[in-house]
Amino acid sequence: xxxxxxxxxxxxxxxxxxxxxxxxxxxxxxxxxxxxxxxxxxxxxxxxxxxxxxxxxxxxxxxxxxxxxxxxxxxxxxxxxxxxxxxxxxxxxxxxxxxxxxxxxxxxxxxxxxxxxxxxxxxxxxxxxxxxxxxxxxxxxxxxxxxxxxxxxxxxxxxxxxxxxxxxxxxxxxxxxxxxxxxxxxxxxxxxxxxxxxxxxxxxxxxxxxxxxxxxxxxxxxxxxxxxxxxxxxxxxxxxxxxxxxxxxxxxxxxxxxxxxxxxxxxxxxxxxxxxxxxxxxxxxxxxxxxxxxxxxxxxxxxxxxxxxxxxxxxxxxxxxxxxxxxxxxxxxxxxxxxxxxxxxxxxxxxxxxxxxxxxxxxx
Ligand code: 13P
Numbered sequence: 245x246x247x248x249x250x251x252x253x254x255x256x257x258x259x260x261x262x263x264x265x266x267x268x269x270x271x272x273x274x275x276x277x278x279x280x281x282x283x284x285x286x287x288x289x290x291x292x293x294x295x296x297x298x299x300x301x302x303x304x305x306x307x308x309x310x311x312x313x314x315x316x317x318x319x320x321x322x323x324x325x326x327x328x329x330x331x332x333x334x335x336x337x338x339x340x341x342x343x344x345x346x347x348x349x350x351x352x353x354x355x356x357x358x359x360x361x362x363x364x365x366x367x368x369x370x371x372x373x374x375x376x377x378x379x380x381x382x383x384x385x386x387x388x389x390x391x392x393x394x395x396x397x398x399x400x401x402x403x404x405x406x407x408x409x410x411x412x413x414x415x416x417x418x419x420x421x422x423x424x425x426x427x428x429x430x431x432x433x434x435x436x437x438x439x440x441x442x443x444x445x446x447x448x449x450x451x452x453x454x455x456x457x458x459x460x461x462x463x464x465x466x467x468x469x470x471x472x473x474x475x476x477x478x479x480x481x482x483x484x485x486x487x488x489x490x491x492x493x494x495x496x497x498x499x500x501x502x503x504x505x506x507x508x509x510x511x512x513x514x515x516x517x518x519x520x521x522x523x524x525x526x527x528x529x530x531x532x533x534x535x536x537x538x539x540x541x542x543x544x545x546x547x548x549x550x551x552x553x554x555x556x557x558x559x560x561x562x563x564x565x566x567x568x569x570x571x572x573x574x575x576x577x578x579x580x581x582x583x584x585x586x587x588x589x590x591x592x593x594x595x596x597x598x599x600x601x602x603x604x605x606x607x608x
Pocket of ligand 1 (some may be wrong): 277278279322391432515516517518545546547548549608
C-alpha cells in the first residue's frame with residue numbers, strides 16, 4: 245500500500261480535531277460514558293423497578309446532565325442517538341445544556357456486534373455503510389466526537405487473527421470517516437474481562453490488538469493528533485485465581501501502551517469493563533503513578549464505574565435526584581484525581597463503591 249498519493253487533512257480541520265481531542269483529555273478531566281443502548285439502559289431501569297420508556301430514559305439522563313459543577317472533572321459525555329434529541333423538563337435541549345456547561349457532547353456510532361462467521365464465538369461490529377451521513381447529522385446537532393467499540397474475547401484459541409484484523413480495519417475505516425466529517429474518533433478496543441486467563445495473557449493480547457489497530461489507523465490516513473484511544477486496562481480475567489495488585493496492573497497496562505501506541509495520539513481514556521467503581525479509580529491512579537515516561541494523558545471514559553452508585557441512590561425516584569447527583573460528583577472527583585495520580589483512596593465512600601459491575605457477555 246503506497247501512501248504517496250494521499251495527503252493530510254487541511255490545516256483548519258487538523259486544528260479543529262486536535263483542539264477537541266486535547267480538550268477531552270485536559271488535565272484532571274475525563275469522559276462520562278452514557279451511551280447505553282435503549283436495551284442496555286432498560287436492564288438498569290428494570291433493576292430500579294422503572295419501565296423502559298423514552299421518558300424514563302430521559303429523566304435518568306437529565307439527572308446526570310443537570311448535576312452542578314459536573315464539568316469540574318468531566319470534559320465530555322458520550323451519548324446514544326435518542327439522547328441527542330431529548331430535552332430537560334424545562335424544554336432545554338440536552339445538547340444546549342451540555343454546551344453551556346462546557347461539556348463536549350459525543351456520539352456512539354457502532355451499531356453493536358454480530359457474529360463473525362465460523363469463528364469461535366467471536367464478533368464484528370456493524371454501522372459503516374451510512375456512517376458519513378450519520379456523522380454529518382450528529383455534527384450538525386452539536387456533537388464534536390464519536391466512539392466505536394470493538395470487543396475481543398480471550399479464549400483458548402481466541403482472539404483469532406481474523407478477529408484482530410477485522411477490529412483494526414473497522415476502526416480504521418470508522419476513524420477516517422469521522423475525521424472527514426469533522427468528528428474526533430475515539431477508537432475503542434475492548435479486550436474483555438470474561439475468562440480465567442492471567443494478566444500476562446491479557447497483556448500480550450492487548451499489545452497485539454493495539455499494534456494492529458495503529459497499523460490500520462495509519463493505513464487509513466487517520467490524523468492521530470485528532471483522535472483518542474479507549475482501551476481496556478491490562479488485568480487478569482474475571483475468573484483468574486491469581487489476583488494482581490494495582491501496581492502490577494498499572495505496570496502491565498503502561499508497558500503494553502508504551503510498546504504500541506504512537507506518541508502523536510494525545511490521550512488514552514480507559515473503559516471500566518465491569519470493574520467496581522473503587523477498583524477503576526484505584527487502578528487509574530496507579531497507572532498515573534507508574535514511573536515510566538508516557539507521552540499521552542491517561543484518564544477515564546467510564547460507564548458503569550461512574551454510574552453504579554448513581555443508579556443505586558436514584559432508584560427511579562425524583563426525591564433522590566440530588567443525592568444521586570452527589571454520588572456522581574464523588575466518583576468524577578475521585579477519577580479526576582486518579583487521572584493525575586493524586587487519589588488518596590478511602591476518603592470517598594460511594595453507595596456501590598466496592599461492588600463488582602461485571603456481568604458475563606455484557607451488552608451495552
Ligand atoms: P464501561 O466503563 O461500563 O465498560 O463502559 C465503557 C463504554 O465503552 C461505554 O462507552
